[in-house]
Every structure is written in structure tokens, then in C-alpha cells.
Amino acid sequence: MKNTLSIYNTLSRKKEVFEPLHAGKVGMYVCGPTVYGDAHLGHTRPAITFDLLYRYLMHLEYKVRYVRNITDVGHLVGDADEGEDKIAKKAKLDEVEPMEVVQKYTNNYRNDMRKLNVLPPNIEPTATGHIIEQIEEVKKILEAGYAYESNGSVYFDVEKFAKNHDYGKLSGRRIEDLLENTRQLDGQNEKRSGLDFALWKNAAPEHLMRWPSPWGIGFPGWHMECSAMSTKYLGKEFDIHGGGMDLMFPHHEAEIAQCVASNGHESARYWMHNNMVTINGQKMGKSLGNFITLEQFFNGEHDLLEQAYSPMTIRFFILQAHYRSTLDFSNEALQAAEKGMERLLKATTVLQTLTASNESTVDVNALEAKCYAAMNDDINSPILIAHLFDGVKMINSISDGKATINADDLAKLQQLYQAFVFDILGLEATEAGSSNDDSEKMDGVMQLLLEMRQSAKTNKDWATADKIRDELKSIGIEIKDTKEGATWELK
RNA sequence: GGUCUCUUGGCCGAGUGGCUAGGCAGUGGUCUGCAAAACCACGUACGGCGGUUCGAAUCCGCCAGAGACCUCCA
Numbered sequence: 001m002k003n004t005l006s007i008y009n010t011l012s013r014k015k016e017v018f019e020p021l022h023a024g025k026v027g028m029y030v031c032g033p034t035v036y037g038d039a040h041l042g043h044t045r046p047a048i049t050f051d052l053l054y055r056y057l058m059h060l061e062y063k064v065r066y067v068r069n070i071t072d073v074g075h076l077v078g079d080a081d082e083g084e085d086k087i088a089k090k091a092k093l094d095e096v097e098p099m100e101v102v103q104k105y106t107n108n109y110r111n112d113m114r115k116l117n118v119l120p121p122n123i124e125p126t127a128t129g130h131i132i133e134q135i136e137e138v139k140k141i142l143e144a145g146y147a148y149e150s151n152g153s154v155y156f157d158v159e160k161f162a163k164n165h166d167y168g169k170l171s172g173r174r175i176e177d178l179l180e181n182t183r184q185l186d187g188q189n190e191k192r193s194g195l196d197f198a199l200w201k202n203a204a205p206e207h208l209m210r211w212p213s214p215w216g217i218g219f220p221g222w223h224m225e226c227s228a229m230s231t232k233y234l235g236k237e238f239d240i241h242g243g244g245m246d247l248m249f250p251h252h253e254a255e256i257a258q259c260v261a262s263n264g265h266e267s268a269r270y271w272m273h274n275n276m277v278t279i280n281g282q283k284m285g286k287s288l289g290n291f292i293t294l295e296q297f298f299n300g301e302h303d304l305l306e307q308a309y310s311p312m313t314i315r316f317f318i319l320q321a322h323y324r325s326t327l328d329f330s331n332e333a334l335q336a337a338e339k340g341m342e343r344l345l346k347a348t349t350v351l352q353t354l355t356a357s358n359e360s361t362v363d364v365n366a367l368e369a370k371c372y373a374a375m376n377d378d379i380n381s382p383i384l385i386a387h388l389f390d391g392v393k394m395i396n397s398i399s400d401g402k403a404t405i406n407a408d409d410l411a412k413l414q415q416l417y418q419a420f421v422f423d424i425l426g427l428e429a430t431e432a433g434s435s436n437d438d439s440e441k442m443d444g445v446m447q448l449l450l451e452m453r454q455s456a457k458t459n460k461d462w463a464t465a466d467k468i469r470d471e472l473k474s475i476g477i478e479i480k481d482t483k484e485g486a487t488w489e490l491k
Numbered sequence: 492g493g494u495c496u497c498u499u500g501g502c503c504g505a506g507u508g509g510c511u512a513g514g515c516a517g518u519g520g521u522c523u524g525c526a527a528a529a530c531c532a533c534g535u536a537c538g539g540c541g542g543u544u545c546g547a548a549u550c551c552g553c554c555a556g557a558g559a560c561c562u563c564c565a
Contacts, residue, residue: 033565046565086563171560177493178561222563244565249494251564274565275496281557286564320514321504326497326558333503336515343514346529382505386513396530462524469527480528487528 005060007053007240008324008378010170010248010271015378020239021269026062027234028054029268031226031243031251032124034071035105036087039112040291041314041329042244042277042284048315048426049274049323049379050242051118055424056375067233068121069226070109072102073128073209073219088208098208102128112294115311117426123233127225131211134220134228137262138199138213146261150190152202152216158195161257170256170271171249197254199224223254230267231259241268245275246283274323279304281328292329306331309338312427316341319381319425344385345429347392348417350399357404362394364409364416371420381425388420450479450486 005018020026030050033043050068057064073087087098113120127134138154141147146161147154161167162175178195198221203210210217230238236259243252252271259267276283284291292302300308309317317337321327367387374383391413397403405413421427449468456464469479472488480487 031565034563040565042565044565049565171494173494173561180493246560246564249560250562276559276565278558283559283564287562288564317503325504328503330503332501332515336503338515340514343529380505382513386505389513393531400530402531457524460524466525473527478527481523481526482529483522 005056005376006378007270007272010273013172016270018239018270020062021237024061024063026057026064026240027238028057028064028066028240028242029226029230029234029238030066030068030121030241031247032068032070033105033109034086035102035109036090037105037286038293038295039109040284040286040293041297042291043109044116044294044314044318045274045277045323045327046242046244047113047118048116048318050272051426052319052323052381052424053240053242053272053379054119054121055426056379059419059424065123065234066121067123067125067230069229070102070106070124070126071225072099072106072126073225099128102126108295112311115298116294116315117311117428119426125229125233127220127229128209130225130229130232131220133232134224135200135213137224137228137231137258138220140262141199141258144261146257147199148192149215150192152218153190153198154200154215154221155191155196156199156221156254156257156261157192158197158257159193161261165257165260167257168249168253170253173249173253197221197223197250199258223251223258226251227255227258227262227267230255231263234267236263237265237267237269239268240270240272242272242274245273246285248273275326277318277329278326279329284329304331307335309334313338313341316425316427320385322378322380322382324378340389341427344388344392344421345427347395348421349429351395351414351417354395354398354405354410356407356410358406359404360406360409361403362398362405362409364405364413367391367394368412368416371416375424384420384425388417391417446477446488450488453479454486 006015007018008014009016028050030046033039050066054064054066087101090101110120138147141156142149142154147156158167159175159179167173167175168178175195179193200213200215200221201218202216203218207219209219211219230241241252241255256266256268259265276285278284279290279292282288282290292304294311294314296302296305297309297314298311300306313334317334318327320337320340367390370387371384374380374387377383394403395413398405449472453465453468456462456468472479477488477490480489
């Protein structure tokens, strides 16, 4: 039951049973961020999608090597400039070293991911740290005859490759269509065809990031790093390659071509693509300028945000949609996610306090089977979450005495929620007040106030009881009366 | 222009040829001194028009609308 994971393979356009290349082991490569700006909501989609997959594979007891790169060189700014590196351009703007920019945004990215409880990959290689490997790959492609040198740059010969290979198989493109739709880009005159892409690019004198190569001073092409680094750390053939849908063409298509040209066969067996986060129905993206950074979500400082949203709310929001669907941002949707998640997490706390009876009136095995079925069906987290909410009703009913559970089932249910809510979905309970001295004192003060209010209530002194409640509320402390007594929380 | 995808109830979002998705909001109830919170219960749906079928929101066609990629992008 646990081991019938199916995943949607972009190559075949259907769900396939996942069978690793080597029994019990999984190699997976995911395209990481370009570190020239703060991470925004869109960046969380692949990070959380593949974190979910990584966590689930580990839960299934696979030994996983998860590689996610940091792109710190190699992408062009746009077609208007002179082939200048994105990172170099920003660096000049800020008048700092390119590597300083890279370091800053890498740090920010890792920091944001940690807040989102995204597990760090096993290897997080950088493009600048693998220039030698990339040059070696370019050499191999030249030797294989699928590339040519021009003016100190090396280009991949797409038309030649397409004669005996299927260029466009991943993205569903036909070479004839592509040939009709090429645009004027930098270096076009150096290329034999508009479809050809750079494997190595000659650096202009003002270009800051530059390395020596057999073809002169330059920098690696846009798609080279993923081929070189996936091969180095996962081998010439590996299990899963992931990334955003927008990378399918040309990036992943070029990667496939590079690997085939250099190794004689394709590298990744399963290609997985997450869909986009939209805002007002349109893709949230760097180039459109309609993005909201994670930092802005966390502190609420953006015109479109009605409030701050915790990292866990963002994570739950992402997980409530299937990774292959678009997900539309709105305050209403995020607030719904926030409340729903609180209810789910609260139930996990209640679950720890349940006591066992002799008989079970609930079916824990059926719930467990449904949870695995959901995850095995192309890691369908929204379905999983729906089942977990059914379980919330079960937990609350037992807590209310409307249902009973025996000791074995209770242990199983507790394990189930630990596994699915915390280990697999990667949610974590919101920090219930840090345990420093101040919060301990605060807690003491609050206990005193609650006791005073309770005695006022006992004396039917409603004026005093309500004054305590209302005045605390006005300074942002909310009292909640429960069956077990009053509790408080900061709002 | 080319290729492809999507259109589900107030909002977000699953799924499927016939069997309740789920969450949030809303309504009713339980609890409470009152309220909040919490818990329980309950609607409303499958863009339009045709077709296939015993039966379609689910398959096919047309129309309308939205989007993605074709250029860096998660």
C-alpha cells in the first residue's frame, strides 16, 4: 500500500508508477533560485512542492539524494542589453561585488526557506563553483559534434541535433514551429540559427563575472549548470528532475539536449513541473513586477496585504492546492488557509490528550489508507488535507465523548498525525511564546489576571470581569474561556 | 501569429461517466452571566450551446472568457 507512488511525468503527460533506478534509492534534482533578488511567493511553489515529495520519499524509507542548485551566474538580463549577466548588472547598480549580491540573496533565500520549514537539500551546488565541470561538458558536446565555436562563444546546434533526436519532446514543441517564431537576440549574428543556445558565452570587457576557457574569457551558458551539476552529483542517469512549468521551455528542453549530446542518452527519467502562483489571474513573476516577497508576507508590509501571514500559513496555503494547478493569491484565500490550519493544528494537540476506551467507534485504518492513497496519487496534498480534516472531526468527537477509540487505534491515530501533518506536510505548531525570562514573567502576570477575573466571576462581579477581558483585548491580548478554564494569547 | 492549458457554489480549491471532496465565509444549534473562542449540523456548483451514453459537471465538437510558453523567469 505504501509503495505504489505514482507521479505525473511531463515526458509522457500521464501519471506513472514511480520505480527508482536503484532499488531503495532516489536521486532528484530541482532547479533552484537565481539569487539576484528576494524570494517571492512564486518561489515557494517549487520549494514546497519538492520538499513535500522529498519528505514523502523519505517517509517511504527511500534513501534520497536531493540536489537543488543556486544559480549565481549565467542568465541574461533581457534582449535590450549587451549580453550582460543579470547578477553583474545588479552589482554595478549597487556598486558592490557580484559575489556580495549573490551571498546576500542566497542567505535571504535560505533564511526564508528555513522559516517555511523547507528542509535543506542534501547538496546545494552553485554555478560559479562548477565552472570547470561546465567547461568539460561543453567540450564533450563539441567533440560529439553538436556545438560550434563562434567569436569566443560556443553554441548548441539545435537543428543538427533535431535531425536525429527529438528536440521539443518535453515541452511538446515542433522544430518547424520553433523556426518560424524566433526573435532577434543578442549574439544572433554569431549563431547559425535563432534556435541555437549558448553553452559558453564570450564576456564583454565590462562584464564582471568571467572565467578563462579554451574559447577565451567568458561565462557559462544559461542551461549548462543544471546538466553539469546533476551529472556530477546524481550520475548520467537519475530519477527525478523538478522545476517550475515556466522552465520547461527552453531551459529543460536544452538540458535534455545537452545531456543527450554529451552522454548519448537522457538523464532524468521523471520530469515534474509545478504550476504558477497567480495574482489577479496572472502569473506572479519577477519580470511582470507583480510579485510580493516572502519578507513582505511575513511582516505584512505591502499595499495588497491586509495583514501579515506567518510562514506556516503560506506553507499551508501552497499545500492546499495541487502542485500542477495554478494557485491564485488573495487575502481571503490566505485568511481561510490560516484559520483552517489553526483548526488542524489544534486537533493535533487535542489528540495528545485523548484517553482510550475498550472499543473503537472510529475507523483509523480507513483514514490511514485514504491518506496514503492521496499522497500516492501524484502527491495530492489537498486531498490528503481533506482527509486530515475528516480526522479532525473524529478527534473532536472522541474528545467530546461522542465517539470512542481503543488504545491501539489511538496510538495509530497519533502516529498518523505525527507522520502526515508534521513529517510529510511539514507543518509545525506556531511557537507558543518563546521560553525566555520575559515571556515567563508575562505568563505569571497573565495567570494572576485570569485568577482575579475568575474570582470576580464567582462573585458575579461582571463589571470587573468584563473590564479585565475588554481592556486586555484593547492592548492585543485575547482571553478565551474554555471548559477547562480561561487561556490567553497575543493577537 | 504558433503550441498548450484552464473555466466548479460568496471566496480558495479537489475529484470523478452514476456513489458527501475539504477549508474559509454564511445560517442554525451546544456551551457561556453576556460575548468571544471552541465544538456540532446544514445550503447553494460544475462557462454557454449541441452531441455520444440508460446516465456527463466528468467523453467529443463548436462558441465565449482567462491564462501559460514561444525571451530571463519558480
